[in-house]
Amino acid sequence: MSLHKVTLHVPPKTKLSGRLDVLMMVSGFLLAVFVGMHMLFVGTVILSPRLMDALAWFFEELYLVQIGGPLILLVMVGHFILGARKMPFRQKEFIAFRTHTGMMRHTDTTLWLVQVATAIIVLIMASIHIYVMLDTLPITATKSAVRIQYGNWLPFYVVLLAAVAVHIIIGLYRLGVKLAVITRKNRPKARKLLLYVLAATAVVSLLTHLRLSLMTV
Numbered sequence: 001m002s003l004h005k006v007t008l009h010v011p012p013k014t015k016l017s018g019r020l021d022v023l024m025m026v027s028g029f030l031l032a033v034f035v036g037m038h039m040l041f042v043g044t045v046i047l048s049p050r051l052m053d054a055l056a057w058f059f060e061e062l063y064l065v066q067i068g069g070p071l072i073l074l075v076m077v078g079h080f081i082l083g084a085r086k087m088p089f090r091q092k093e094f095i096a097f098r099t100h101t102g103m104m105r106h107t108d109t110t111l112w113l114v115q116v117a118t119a120i121i122v123l124i125m126a127s128i129h130i131y132v133m134l135d136t137l138p139i140t141a142t143k144s145a146v147r148i149q150y151g152n153w154l155p156f157y158v159v160l161l162a163a164v165a166v167h168i169i170i171g172l173y174r175l176g177v178k179l180a181v182i183t184r185k186n187r188p189k190a191r192k193l194l195l196y197v198l199a200a201t202a203v204v205s206l207l208t209h210l211r212l213s214l215m216t217v
């Protein structure tokens with residue numbers, strides 16, 4: 001198969017597609033900021049369940065959860081649709097993409113395939129999660145602990161966290177490369193930094209779940 005043939009699935013660049021790319025980058029960055037803040041918010045339970053309750057009360061009093069929840073879902077769906085423009089959904093496109101990846105042996109192209117898989121997992125699981133959260137308001141540390149201890153939600157969160165963390169880290173890396181913040185020279189350093197962020201997220205999440213599992217309910 002010629003290189004020309006296998007790259008046919010890539011849509012041609014237009015002014016509109018450039019603008020949609022910017023929109024995708026901005027929405028992705030905002031979602032990453034949200035998830036980071038969300039992890040810190042839920043992580044306050046490590047310090048004190050009462051602190052988590054107080055923060056949840058504060059956000060709900062301001063309707064930030066009731067309005068923010070559906071808004072985040074909307075931004076997430078929009079971000080997915082913007083990304084889906086480039087996803088190799090059809091079998092022919094997928095085979096062409098795989099051949100292309102194999103021929104180039106290009107890490108960044110392989111990372112993009114991981115982006116596609118994690119995007120689908122996050123979209124489905126985060127939609128379920130947001131629905132459950134909004135359906136069982138108000139948020140309290142005790143309710144979260146009950147879900148973990150008696151509701152069998154732990155495996156769900158492990159998969160969601162792994163998918164969302166990998167998706168965000170790769171997304172930030174690709175964004176850094178596109179904006180030339182990450183250059184050939186500082187690339188190894190940037191990769192290391194992002195891996196540290198990934199490890200820190202895993203540690204905070206582990207401690208959060210440990211705290212929720214050990215809470216008296």
Ligand code: HEM
Pocket residue numbers: 035038039042043065068069070072122126129130133134139143144145147148153157160161164204205206208209
């Ligand atoms: C605005 C809507 C959201 C609210 C109100 C919310 C609230 C919460 C709460 C209260 C928990 C604690 C566990 C529980 O109660 O079951 C939790 C856990 C979690 N949430 Fe969300 N969440 C929202 C959106 C999201 C989104 C969009 C993602 C990812 C894309 C996400 C990922 C997670 C993960 C991975 C956990 C497990 C905790 C951890 O591993 O540290 N959440 N969320």
